[in-house]
Amino acid sequence: MPPYRLQALLDMRTKAKEEAEQAFSAALKVLEKEKVEQQRLEADLERRKRERKARVAEYLQQVMAKGAGINGMNLMNRFEERLKDDEAQVALQIDHQKELVKAAERAVEQRRYVMAEAAKELKAIEKNKETWQKQVRAERQQREELTQEEIGNALFLARQRK
Numbered sequence: 139m140p141p142y143r144l145q146a147l148l149d150m151r152t153k154a155k156e157e158a159e160q161a162f163s164a165a166l167k168v169l170e171k172e173k174v175e176q177q178r179l180e181a182d183l184e185r186r187k188r189e190r191k192a193r194v195a196e197y198l199q200q201v202m203a204k205g206a207g208i209n210g211m212n213l214m215n216r217f218e219e220r221l222k223d224d225e226a227q228v229a230l231q232i233d234h235q236k237e238l239v240k241a242a243e244r245a246v247e248q249r250r251y252v253m254a255e256a257a258k259e260l261k262a263i264e265k266n267k268e269t270w271q272k273q274v275r276a277e278r279q280q281r282e283e284l285t286q287e288e289i290g291n292a293l294f295l296a297r298q299r300k
Contacts, residue, residue, distance in 0.1 A: 139278075144267070148263050148264070151256070151259050155256040155257055155259075157256075158253040158256040161252065162249040162253045164249075165246045165249040166246055168242050169239070169242040169243060169246050172242045175235055176232065176235040176239055179231050179235055180232055182228055183225060186224060186225050186228060189221075190218065190225065193217075194214065197217060201213075201214055
């Protein structure tokens with residue numbers, strides 16, 4: 139069988155499909171990593187909120203045990219505000235992380251589209267190769283039949299002359 143004249147293109151499409159699959163896989167890994175980080179930050183925020191409530195309650199009990207003074211209440215309010223500021227920072231990190239997750243999801247969808255296009259292009263060239271192979275086989279079959287017919291005719295004519 140003669141070599142397929144579009145083999146180089148077939149090889150390029152196969153390579154492009156493999157690269158698209160690898161890029162899609164990498165994008166999925168990045169998305170998963172970003173989601174895990176978001177979950178970690180959200181859990182950290184919840185833990186900080188619980189700890190703040192517990193620490194404020196503990197601090198309030200200490201202040202009440204010593205005697206509630208204005209100074210003690212002010213210290214407790216500042217302490218609580220500091221903890222709330224820390225929580226606000228974590229909440230900002232969570233918002234930023236959510237944006238990163240959305241960007242990773244968009245990247246995954248883009249990679250999925252590229253992978254689907256590469257697969258479609260590869261399938262088209264493979265279909266072309268199959269059609270070409272069928273055509274080559276049919277032409278070969280016709281040549282063989284023609285050759286067999288010529289041999290048969292030559293034998294018939296040779297017998298006729300005797």
